Amino acid sequence: MSETVSVKIGKSKHSVPKGKSLFQFLSEQNWNKNPVAAKFNGQMVDLDVPLSQDAQIQLVYPGSEEALEILRHSAAHLLAHAVLTLFPETQIGVGPAVEDGFYYDFLRETPFSQDDLSDIEEKMRELSQEDIPIRKKVFSKDQAIRLFKEKGQQLKEELIQEKGPQSVTCYQQGDFIDFCLGPHVPSTGYVQHFKLLSVSGAYWKGEEGGKQLQRIYGTAFFTRKELKKHLVHLEEAKKRDHRKLGPQLDLFSFNEDLGAGLILWHPKGGRVRRIIEDYWREEHLKDGYEILYSPHIAKLDVWRRSGHTEFYEAMYPPILSEDVEYQLKPMNCPFHIMVYNSSQRSYRDLPFRWAELGTVYRYERSGVLHGLLRVRGFTQDDAHIFCRADQLEEEIKKAISLAMRVLNTFGFSDFDIFLSTRPEKYVGKAEDWEKATQSLKKALLDKGLEYRIDEGEGVFYGPKIDIKIKDALKRSWQCTTIQLDFNLAERFDITYVGEDGNFHRPFLIHRALLGSMERFFGILIEHYKGSFPVWLAPVQIMIVPIADRHNDYAHTLDQKFKENKLRSCVDARREKVGYKIRDAETKKTPLILIVGDKEVKEGSASLRIHTQGDKGEVQVEDFLEKLLEIVKNRDMSVNLEEVYHQKT
RNA sequence: GCCAGUGUAGCUCAGGGGUAGAGCAACUGAUUCGUAAUCAGUAGGUCGGGGGUUCGAAUCCCCCUGCUGGCUCCA
Incomplete structure (x- = not known):
């Protein structure tokens, strides 16, 4: 008589012969859905887990995040399997599932080419069709090391040596075996809808100076439809690429002769920037900020004192002037602090809120430069707030509100907020850290904002709040940061005279809302796909006369709009209407x-809205009035429908 | 910085040892036109820069530079 165990799968109870695998049991039951893994008393396991004890089992089905991660992890194994089949001399590194897919690192003398990639993908499909069972194997550490040594897989050997516990789990599919915790899908046939995307370099164990490996990226899904959708999404992202749209819309450019990471703002880009800056200033003045200006260089000693020479790599070498070394500024902070220190401050003066659109220069390594998002010269929308302990919480709240208000106006309403707390190495007093961290938390709580705590992930000089915005494609971008700085406060010995007549150290809050003008502009371009809302558009209205005889009227309208500070333009070229419309739409x-004749006679105009088409005739005064209202309110939508009733 | 790919007219791209090509844009002319491309013509390039191999280099090799995908970095 064989022993049985009692397992509860979801809500149904079963009695099963002890030791039978879950997979086998499900097959016998003709389980109609296709799970990929299971949770055995809460622990994620493979489906072929032996049912050795009474257990509560939850099956993991496609559609869940967990299932997708398992699938992609298995896809990574399939990739390595294919690579070793085609190129047996290759050594395999690590191959996890990542955010949008998976990758696997390989060590090989000749790097993979694009052609190799399609061969590998082809081989993966073959292996998938063979539907090879994927089995978990457990070895002793010594056995495992010997196994991989025999296979010439030194990287794996090294990994097991370093990370392997006494009993080492491996996964085998056919003649491919990998050191891996799992779990995996039951067989290679589960991995059907995948695509290899790119090859790139990667360092072994992520250590710079370590071995250079070849990383192959791919993605995988449970259905063809999802895969297709993801690939379309990638295409969509490409179409929004600000590096493409920027020059196309004549907003900015780079120039090889000028140097990498240095931006040329064209007139149209300049217009948008000015509008952003004007709005930025307006909001800051509303919140009691003062605007500062500071130089682009300072004596090297300033940066020694601030600690930047010590902690900060991304500085350009000093410039020598009359035997004194000067340094191009990578930060604005010391300047603002010097303004603070320019006179003795009283507790009555605080808080100070000082903002500056400060242009800084950082030496970013060539490989990291990326369009407007990572450059060598950029303008931070910086501010420093000096306040007393009793003002701290209020000041943080104000800064958060300002950030939210400004970001909302630009059309961002989806945020990820992070609070980073004290790391092991830190400067300043622990009690100040505690006080500041509590204030940050309280401010977020008060604002009703959800946030995640990065425990111990703070920078050495103070706790901080980071706000990441999500754009139209749900991509996340770091913009706002609100940071306490105990380091500079001490190094520059900033003080105020308190009510008690003694010197006290104020709290120093460093904060940026948009991050930098360049970066934010890049994000905006991608968010709006180059189609800016009316209040931001470099050209808001294109006036198209149908024939030469309508030019005078067109110019009269143009003049009227310009007098109202609107950005309009007349296309008086001798082209057909369709041509000019197409041109304006493309831009x-x-x-x-x-x-045309009709409009001139009636003193009207025929309105067309970008991507929406013909809206019919409008009365100019009426249109102007409504447009001004939209611009004044900084209405995000280009859709005039709600405020404008189409004439029939 | 590292690994790999890549740079031909303003833009998109063809040409891969034997005189530099197309479409769009630009310019000129004709057309005066009603909601996403009127027709014809003209001009435009040290093929990213430098060096080498060769009788001859856009093409092959080396160096530099920019760009792209990653890695690392982003106190």
Whole structure:
């Protein structure tokens, strides 16, 4: 008589012969859905787990995040399997599932080419069709080391040596075996809808100076449809690429002769930037900020004192002037602190809120430069707040509100907020850290904002709040940061005279809302796909006269708009209307006004809205009034429909 | 910085040892036109820069530079 165990799968109870694998049991039951793994008393396991004890089992089905991660992990194994089949001399590194797919690192004398990639993908498909069972194997550490040594897999050998426990789990599919914790899908046939995307370099164990490996990236899904959707999404992202749209829309450019990471803002980009800056200033003044200006260089000693020479790598070498070394500024902080220290401050003066659009220069290594998002010269929307302990919480709240208000206006309403707390190595007093961290938490709580705590992940000089915004494609971008700085406060010995007549150290809050003008502009371009809302668009209205005889009227309208501080333009070229409209549409002009005989006679214009098409005739005064309202309110939508009733 | 790929007209791309090509854009002319491309013509390039191999280099090799995908970095 064989022993049985009692297992509860979901809500149904079963009595099963002890030791039978879950997979086998499910097959016998003709389980109609296709799980990929299971949770055995809460622990994630493979489906072929032996049912050796009474257990509560939850099956993991496609559709869940966990299942997708398992699938992708198995896809990574399939990739390595294919690579070793085609190129047996290759050594395999590590191959995890990542955010949008998976990768596997390989060590090989000749790097993989694009052609290799399609061969590998082809081989993966073959192996998938063979539907090879994936089995978990447990070895002793010594056995495992010997096994991989025999296979010439030194990287794996090294990994097991370093990380392997006494009993080492491996996964085998056919003649491919990998050191891995799992779990995995039951067989290679589960991995069907995948695509290899790119090859790149990667360092062994992520250590710079370590061995250079070849990393192959891919993605995998449970259905063809999902895979297709993801690939379309990638295409969509490409179409929004600000590096493409920027020069196309004549917003900015780079120039090889000028140098890498240095931006040329064109007139149209300059317009948008000015509008952003004007708005930025307006909001800051509302919140009691003062605007500062500071130089682009300072004596090297300033940066020695601030600690930047010591902690900060990304500085350009000093410039020598009359035997004194000067340094191009990578930060604005010391300047603001010097303004603070320019006179004795009283507790009555605080808080100070000082903001500056400060242009800084950082030596970013060539390989990290990326469009407007990572450059060598950029303008931070910086500010420093000096306040007393009793003002701290209020000041943080104000800064958060300002950030939210500004970001909302630009059309961002989806945020990820992070609070980083004290790391092991830190400067300043522990009690100040505690006080500051509590204030940050309280401020977030008060604002009703959800946030995640990165325990011990703070920078050495103070706790901070980071706000990441999500754009139209749900991609996350770091913009706002609100940081306490105990380091500079001490190094520059900032003080105020308190009510008690003694010197006290104020809290120093460092904060940026948009991050940098360049970066934020890049994000905006991608968010809006180059089609800016009316209040931001470099050209808001394109006036299109149908024939030469309508040019005068077109110019009259143009003049009227300009007098109202609107950005309009007349396309008086001797081209057909269709041509001019197409041109304006390609340039993503939000509003197009067409004027012909009828409009001249009636003092009207025919309105066309970008991507929405013909909206019919409008009365100019009426249109102007409504447009001004939209611009004044900084209405994000280009859609005039709600405020504008289409004439029939 | 590292690994790999890549740079031909303003843009998109063809040409891969034997006189540099197309479409769009630009310019000129004709067309005066009603909601995403009118027609014809003209001009435009040290093929990213430098060096080498060769009778001859856009093409092959080396160095530099920019860009792209990653890695590392982003106190």
